[in-house]
Amino acid sequence: MSAVLEVRDLHITYASSSGLVPAVRGVDLEIAPGETLGLAGESGCGKSTLAMALLRLVPPSTQITGSIKLAGQDILTMKPGQLRAARWAQASVVFQGAQHVLNPVRRIGRQIDEAIEAHGSASVSRAGELLDLVGLGARRGDDYPHELSGGQKQRSLIAMALACDPLLLIADEPTTALDVMVQAQILQLLDNIKRERGLSMLFITHDLSVLSHTADRVAVMYAGRIIEVGAGDALLRNSLHPYSKALTASFPIIGDPSSRHQPRGLAGDPPDPNNLPSGCPFHPRCTVAIDECQSVDVQLRHAADDEERSVACVLVGKS
Amino acid sequence: MCAGGQIMTATESLLNVSNVHVAYPARRRGGKSARAVDGVDLEIRLGEIVALVGESGCGKTTLARAILGLQKISEGLIAFDGELLPTSANGKKAFRRRVQIVFQDPTASLNPRQSVYEIVAEGLRIHGLGENEHHVVKTALEQCGLHPAERYMLKYPHELSGGQRQRVVIAGAMVLKPQLLVADEPVSSLDASVRGEILALLQRLARDENMAVLVVTHDLGLPWNIADRIAVMYLGRIVEIGTTEELLANPKHPYTQALLSVVLEHLGMPQQILVGEMPDPTEIASGCRFHPRCPLVQSGEAQRRGIADRCTHEDPLLQMSGNQQSVACHAVGV
Ligand SMILES: Nc1ncnc2c1ncn2[C@@H]1O[C@H](COP(=O)(O)OP(=O)(O)OP(=O)(O)O)[C@@H](O)[C@H]1O
Ligand SMILES: Nc1ncnc2c1ncn2[C@@H]1O[C@H](COP(=O)(O)OP(=O)(O)OP(=O)(O)O)[C@@H](O)[C@H]1O
Ligand code: SF4
Ligand SMILES: [Mg+2]
Numbered sequence: 001m002s003a004v005l006e007v008r009d010l011h012i013t014y015a016s017s018s019g020l021v022p023a024v025r026g027v028d029l030e031i032a033p034g035e036t037l038g039l040a041g042e043s044g045c046g047k048s049t050l051a052m053a054l055l056r057l058v059p060p061s062t063q064i065t066g067s068i069k070l071a072g073q074d075i076l077t078m079k080p081g082q083l084r085a086a087r088w089a090q091a092s093v094v095f096q097g098a099q100h101v102l103n104p105v106r107r108i109g110r111q112i113d114e115a116i117e118a119h120g121s122a123s124v125s126r127a128g129e130l131l132d133l134v135g136l137g138a139r140r141g142d143d144y145p146h147e148l149s150g151g152q153k154q155r156s157l158i159a160m161a162l163a164c165d166p167l168l169l170i171a172d173e174p175t176t177a178l179d180v181m182v183q184a185q186i187l188q189l190l191d192n193i194k195r196e197r198g199l200s201m202l203f204i205t206h207d208l209s210v211l212s213h214t215a216d217r218v219a220v221m222y223a224g225r226i227i228e229v230g231a232g233d234a235l236l237r238n239s240l241h242p243y244s245k246a247l248t249a250s251f252p253i254i255g256d257p258s259s260r261h262q263p264r265g266l267a268g269d270p271p272d273p274n275n276l277p278s279g280c281p282f283h284p285r286c287t288v289a290i291d292e293c294q295s296v297d298v299q300l301r302h303a304a305d306d307e308e309r310s311v312a313c314v315l316v317g318k319s
Numbered sequence: 320m321c322a323g324g325q326i327m328t329a330t331e332s333l334l335n336v337s338n339v340h341v342a343y344p345a346r347r348r349g350g351k352s353a354r355a356v357d358g359v360d361l362e363i364r365l366g367e368i369v370a371l372v373g374e375s376g377c378g379k380t381t382l383a384r385a386i387l388g389l390q391k392i393s394e395g396l397i398a399f400d401g402e403l404l405p406t407s408a409n410g411k412k413a414f415r416r417r418v419q420i421v422f423q424d425p426t427a428s429l430n431p432r433q434s435v436y437e438i439v440a441e442g443l444r445i446h447g448l449g450e451n452e453h454h455v456v457k458t459a460l461e462q463c464g465l466h467p468a469e470r471y472m473l474k475y476p477h478e479l480s481g482g483q484r485q486r487v488v489i490a491g492a493m494v495l496k497p498q499l500l501v502a503d504e505p506v507s508s509l510d511a512s513v514r515g516e517i518l519a520l521l522q523r524l525a526r527d528e529n530m531a532v533l534v535v536t537h538d539l540g541l542p543w544n545i546a547d548r549i550a551v552m553y554l555g556r557i558v559e560i561g562t563t564e565e566l567l568a569n570p571k572h573p574y575t576q577a578l579l580s581v582v583l584e585h586l587g588m589p590q591q592i593l594v595g596e597m598p599d600p601t602e603i604a605s606g607c608r609f610h611p612r613c614p615l616v617q618s619g620e621a622q623r624r625g626i627a628d629r630c631t632h633e634d635p636l637l638q639m640s641g642n643q644q645s646v647a648c649h650a651v652g653v
């Protein structure tokens with residue numbers, strides 16, 4: 001089957017008062033029907049920018065080049081009317097820190113129906129059905145946002161995102177502010193919905209431990225690019241790029257003697273998009289860098305011993 | 320039984336919390352007060368790192384604030400180094416030097432108009448320890464991984480990354496050579512890559528300076544990384560406490576078991592996702608406070624073991640179970 005989402009050579013540059021900010025610098029990715037792609041990387045690497053651009057939800061002054069195909073249609077060349085139809089119906093987003101997206105003076109159920117009506121679909125209220133689906137219960141439709149806990153608000157946002165039966169759900173840090181137990185509830189919910197509806201998902205997080213049970217494939221971003229991508233379990237267990245290695249090591253495996261009393265992190269500062277290092281953008285923080293790393297900016301290429309894996313590092317996959 | 324051959328004994332106890340209660344008054348007239356901390360016993364020994372874990376709203380921050388003398392307790396006793404928390408102004412000042420705090424969000428705890436140097440020197444000046452100030456500040460910054468210190472001293476918080484800001488906060492606490500550092504979610508606002516560096520710093524400082532640390536977290540990976548012991552809190556009470564190895568390998572309280580099952584899925588443990596949101600401290604259940612969500616009660620297992628009645632009517636006390644482990648659950652040992 002053809003991909004639900006296909007992104008080619010995507011570049012996204014913000015125009016800010018202090019100049020151009022190249023937030024995404026050449027990303028390729030695809031998501032198959034029913035597949036979940038996890039997108040990880042530290043703060044500022046461009047995850048949300050990438051997610052927003054998929055539905056052209058970035059400020060109008062932003063330059064976007066490359067191509068984004070959603071169910072075969074090119075998002076970047078769509079007319080505004082087509083684009084509005086694609087939002088919600090083809091793909092919808094559960095935003096990062098989304099609690100604030102809810103209108104505080106409107107009942108939850110009403111807000112869900114409005115999302116549906118905006119697309120002229122369904123004249124009867126489906127809010128109750130959707131609230132049941134996310135485990136909140138139809139009755140909560142009469143509540144105002146302040147009457148819900150963080151986890152409940154997150155559930156109602158998921159209900160809203162599912163209102164128009166999208167093919168792709170983009171979830172940007174959907175559990176970050178939540179407690180472990182509530183987080184587990186939401187992840188289980190997303191997993192069930194995904195399975196029942198054959199939904200594809202782009203799941204963004206900086207917490208790799210969350211991806212271990214959600215993602216079929218994982219992509220790791222650094223400085224606006226994907227630097228490693230592969231099958232979820234294999235990548236999390238055995239990452240090959242030195243940055244992914246540092247990232248996975250900073251989430252200890254409980255019970256693993258090698259991380260007991262051995263917290264590991266990554267020294268150095270995250271890159272400044274306005275002032276990227278030469279060569280491999282990771283080289284100033286890389287503990288295994290060689291001279292070549294300062295001048296050669298390696299593109300993502302297949303790793304020799306795992307055909308599903310691609311890595312952007314001079315030390316990996318060189319034949 | 321550390322490397323030096325010293326043997327830890329109870330006499331090396333630094334902090335003793337005994338049957339401490341904190342109740343916040345009702346928000347509305349006629350409402351009930353929130354029993355945020357509801358009978359906590361906790362001992363912290365010299366130089367050890369204790370992690371306090373539990374879900375949002377279970378009372379971790381309230382307990383930490385009570386230990387720091389920042390929150391009035393309604394019942395119970397807190398003793399530091401063998402003496403009750405001071406009440407006189409002088410006594411409080413001396414105490415505040417020996418016990419320091421680090422909060423979750425470094426940005427909120429730094430004054431944006433002070434330079435890094437001034438931030439770190441401030442505590443020294445308050446406590447009249449200004450002698451050799453420049454040298455002490457420089458040493459503390461470098462000890463916290465900001466070297467050469469000269470590069471950072473004249474910067475302002477907005478010119479630093481999140482991880483660097485947290486290092487400045489820790490340096491400001493360390494100049495006073497505290498015996499106890501209370502760190503409330505010290506890494507949860509930081510990037511994963513920075514997390515390990517800050518934890519390594521806390522662990523190194525604890526060892527080098529023989530400083531005890533109480534670290535509040537809801538991340539169970541953190542204690543595996545740095546803590547000697549873990550205390551699990553549920554709805555205002557510590558329901559299980561033990562050495563990190565013992566407790567993580569063999570959790571005995573059903574709540575601890577559920578918490579671990581959701582984070583340790585890769586070990587093949589079936590997930591026990593508790594339903595419902597954080598419980599409400601204005602409505603603490605009778606009997607065992609966990610019984611409305613307890614999987615043993617819900618599955619009928621408590622009934623089979625003949626303890627169901629006690630679960631709903633009798634408040635279980637924290638009791639020794641194992642070498643250094645204590646658990647508050649009627650099912651343990653039955
Ligand atoms: N509207 C904007 N104008 C200018 N620069 C922006 C804008 N939004 C984001 N940026 C910059 O683009 C880069 C990528 O930001 P983005 O929000 O995509 O990161 P992220 O990976 O989602 O980070 P986080 O994990 O913190 O959410 C950052 O350097 C950020 O400062
Ligand atoms: N000033 C206050 N007045 C009334 N109730 C309060 C106050 N501060 C906290 N509470 C309540 O006391 C309980 C414990 O709060 P506390 O902040 O100690 O929890 P916590 O374990 O630190 O949670 P978190 O992980 O979210 O930081 C909560 O139910 C909270 O709503
Ligand atoms: S005392 Fe009873 S209700 Fe409480 S945790 Fe133990 S088994 Fe569950
Ligand atoms: Mg983001």
Ligand SMILES: [Mg+2]
Pocket residue numbers: 379380381503
């Ligand atoms: Mg707290």
